[in-house]
Amino acid sequence: MITRADIFAIAFAILLLPSLYINLWGEAAAGDSAAILIGGEEYLRVSLTEDQTITIPGKLGDSIIEIHNNSIRFVSSPCRGKQCVHSGWLKEGGEFAACLPNRISVAVSRADMRYDTINF
Amino acid sequence: MTSVNRLPHYLPATLFISLTALLLAACSQPEPLHRTQLLTLGTLVNISIWDENEERAENAVHRVEHSLTEIHRRWHAWQESDLTQLNRDLSNGKTTVLPDDATALLKKAADLALRSEHLFNPAIGQLINLWGFHSDERLDGPPPSSADIQALIKTKPLMTDLNFNVDGINSSNPAVQLDLGGFAKGYAVDLAIAELRADGIENAIVNAGGDLRAIGRHGDRAWRIGIRHPQQAGIIASLETVGDESVFTSGNYERFFTYEDKRYHHIIDPRSGYPADQTLSVTVLHDNAATADAAATALFVAGPQHWQAIARQMGIKHVMLIDNDMKIQITRTMAERVHFEKEPEKKQTVTLIDL
Numbered sequence: 001m002i003t004r005a006d007i008f009a010i011a012f013a014i015l016l017l018p019s020l021y022i023n024l025w026g027e028a029a030a031g032d033s034a035a036i037l038i039g040g041e042e043y044l045r046v047s048l049t050e051d052q053t054i055t056i057p058g059k060l061g062d063s064i065i066e067i068h069n070n071s072i073r074f075v076s077s078p079c080r081g082k083q084c085v086h087s088g089w090l091k092e093g094g095e096f097a098a099c100l101p102n103r104i105s106v107a108v109s110r111a112d113m114r115y116d117t118i119n120f
Numbered sequence: 121m122t123s124v125n126r127l128p129h130y131l132p133a134t135l136f137i138s139l140t141a142l143l144l145a146a147c148s149q150p151e152p153l154h155r156t157q158l159l160t161l162g163t164l165v166n167i168s169i170w171d172e173n174e175e176r177a178e179n180a181v182h183r184v185e186h187s188l189t190e191i192h193r194r195w196h197a198w199q200e201s202d203l204t205q206l207n208r209d210l211s212n213g214k215t216t217v218l219p220d221d222a223t224a225l226l227k228k229a230a231d232l233a234l235r236s237e238h239l240f241n242p243a244i245g246q247l248i249n250l251w252g253f254h255s256d257e258r259l260d261g262p263p264p265s266s267a268d269i270q271a272l273i274k275t276k277p278l279m280t281d282l283n284f285n286v287d288g289i290n291s292s293n294p295a296v297q298l299d300l301g302g303f304a305k306g307y308a309v310d311l312a313i314a315e316l317r318a319d320g321i322e323n324a325i326v327n328a329g330g331d332l333r334a335i336g337r338h339g340d341r342a343w344r345i346g347i348r349h350p351q352q353a354g355i356i357a358s359l360e361t362v363g364d365e366s367v368f369t370s371g372n373y374e375r376f377f378t379y380e381d382k383r384y385h386h387i388i389d390p391r392s393g394y395p396a397d398q399t400l401s402v403t404v405l406h407d408n409a410a411t412a413d414a415a416a417t418a419l420f421v422a423g424p425q426h427w428q429a430i431a432r433q434m435g436i437k438h439v440m441l442i443d444n445d446m447k448i449q450i451t452r453t454m455a456e457r458v459h460f461e462k463e464p465e466k467k468q469t470v471t472l473i474d475l
Contacts (some may be wrong), residue, residue, distance in 0.1 A: 040159045071353060072163060080259050089353035092346055096157070098164040101256060105157060105164050113357060115346035116168060116338055119367045119403065120330035120374070 034090070036065065036071045037105045048072060048091075048108070058102030065106060077102050094118045151339065156181045162196075162256070162306055169316070170323035170338055180319035184312045184326070191308045194222070197245060197255040197299045206289075207245060207297045215288040223284065228410060229303050230435045233279035235434045236418035240388040243277040245297030253386045254299070254377065260377045263384050271394035278301030302387075306368060306413025309333045313364075329462070331368040331416075333409045334361040347458075350400040350442055357440070357458045359405070368412035370420040371401035389421050398423035398443060404439035405454060411438075424449060432475055439473075451475050 036044045036056055046054065048070045056063045061078035071091035074084040079101040087097035093110030095118045151170075154177040158165040165188060169177040194202040202222070209216040218226070229242050229347050245254075250268055252258040275295030283290050302308075307329050312326045313333050321334030325343055334343040342360035349356040350371050351431070359367070377387035389396040402420040406412040415436045419427040424443040431451075438454040448470045450458065455472055 037157060040157050053218060081256065081375070081377075086373065086376065091353055092355055094346060094411055095348070096164055096166065098159070100159065100162065100164070105159070105389075107157065107166075113354065115329045115344045117166060117325050117343070118330065118346045118348055118355070119327075119332055119369050120348035120371060 013105060032070065032110055033108075034067070035107045035109065037101045037107070040105070046072075051053045055102050058099065060102045063099055063102050063104045072106055072108060073097075074106070077104070092118060126229045132292075134430070138466050144339040150258065154178070154181070158188065158372040159414045160185060161192050161215070161305060161328055163305070165327070165329070167312070168325040168327075168343075169321055170336065171321055176320060179314050180321050181470055183319065184315050187315055188328075189313055190306055190332075191304065191311065195304045197301065198249070198443060203300070210282075210289075210291040210298070211294045213290065213294060215285065218289040223289065225300075226282065226289065227284060227297075228307075229300065229414070230279040230282055232303070232411065232414040232434065234417075236414065236422075236430055237433070238278055238280075238390060239421040240302060240414045240418035240429060241277075241279065242280050242298050242300050242303055243281065243296045244272075244388065244390050245299035246275075246295065246350055247388055247390070247393055248299045248301070248386075249297075251384070251386070251388060252286050252377070253301075253388075253446040258375070258386075260379060273391075302370070302417035303410060303414050305329065305331055306366070306408075306410035307411075309409040330374075331366075331409070331413065333364070333366040335364045346461075347403055352448065355461050356442075357460045359457045359459065364407055366406050366409040366412040367403065368406075368409065368416040369401055369403040369450050372399065372420075373401075377435050387417060387420050396421045396423060398425075400442045400444060400446070402427070402442075403440045403454075404436055406436060406459065415439075428473060428475060437475055439475075447471070449473055 032048045033045050034048060035042050046067060048067055051068045054065045055063055057070055063077040064075040066075045069088040072087040073089045076095060077084050077097050077099040084097050084099035090097055090108050092115060093108055093113040094115045096105060098105035152172045154169045156167045160388040167181055171177045182398065190212060194325045197203060206216050233240050238409055246253055250264045277293055281291050281293035281296050283292060309326050309328050313335055316324050325332055325334040337343060345359050345361060345367050346355040347357045350373055370387055372385040376383050385395045388394050399420050402416050404412045415434050419439060419441065422430045424441060427441055438451060440448065440450045440454050440458065441449050448466045448468060451468060451473045
């Protein structure tokens with residue numbers, strides 16, 4: 001027999017669903033992402049699950065950043081030393097690379113951060 | 121069935137609501153983790169602070185940013201700075217009066233250089249400049265000529281040429297030109313941690329371009345550090361810091377240029393004048409960042425055959441060296457701390473070393 005309390009419980013559960021969805025699924029989806037920063041300030045946050053190539057305007061010119069296979073890297077940058085390109089693919093949460101002359105940096109974050117920071 | 125029927129009919133609903141409320145509360149509590157990125161020290165500095173007090177964390181980061189920028193301004197090796205002025209004085213035989221903190225920094229560098237048998241040698245600024253690494257951006261192009269390199273090697277600049285007198289510092293060898301790359305970053309990280317502590321921050325990581333010092337914990341667990349693979353994307357090993365520890369790696373993949381398909385990296389062997397070419401990376405764990413920084417450089421230069429003696433002299437116990445064949449030498453004390461993230465490949469060997 002369905003009691004009034006049962007109806008109340010079911011109604012309450014339905015009302016909670018949007019909040020649970022945002023808290024549990026929303027955070028996870030935002031987690032596998034990379035922040036692209038200009039001058040240390042977040043300029044764009046991109047999902048790592050969607051392959052794409054992005055052009056970011058920096059101090060010297062455009063830096064080309066590629067996202068592929070859940071990883072991110074600098075493809076090219078108008079700097080001369082290319083240390084940012086040498087950094088290669090970044091995929092672990094906490095990994096970062098920077099094109100200092102162009103003042104653009106990239107930092108990976110994961111929903112499941114296995115490491116708090118990366119040594120290299 | 122009888123016992124179930126005896127339960128109050130509203131109990132399942134009450135339990136459900138309570139558990140859901142608890143779950144929601146757990147989900148909605150953000151971690152008191154503050155992450156900041158700073159473009160300073162000629163690199164990217166990541167600061168992580170675990171602290172309930174957000175305002176305190178933000179204020180502490182601002183003070184650290186100011187201090188790191190000041191260090192960069194004072195100790196820059198090729199942009200006009202206190203160091204470039206000191207280098208001019210040293211080459212002209214002049215005596216320079218330095219602030220106490222600068223003198224202490226140079227004395228510490230000199231001590232570490234001596235203990236490393238000058239494999240960590242901040243006096244070879246001219247050689248670093250000759251290789252083109254006194255630039256934010258070394259272009260691909262030919263390396264310096266052998267004759268130019270040999271000419272500088274013959275001048276034998278050493279930190280022991282510096283004289284710390286009551287009236288200031290001078291050099292008995294005009295070839296001494298200081299370049300604190302391989303030391304200043306560690307010094308800056310130490311200073312940053314000291315400033316965070318002075319502001320009451322007890323749990324933090326300061327990571328300057330991949331080299332770091334961690335204090336305290338990430339809430340109820342230790343800070344977890346991933347060590348990047350020297351030859352491919354991803355992590356080769358990880359460790360958890362205990363209390364207050366620095367993790368510094370010198371690798372041949374950080375700064376380099378390529379000429380005629382040959383790669384020339386920035387860690388120059390002061391004995392030969394050429395990049396040290398036997399090692400991919402050296403990771404050092406030590407409580408002091410400046411010491412860890414100098415040691416990682418010295419052990420990289422010493423190479424797979426000789427690093428153990430230098431580590432002993434420098435008082436370094438936790439070391440992992442990866443040579444050109446991806447063979448890993450690791451001290452027993454370091455092995456106890458490190459977890460390899462992948463099984464070593466067939467060609468890889470891991471050798472335990474008792475220092």
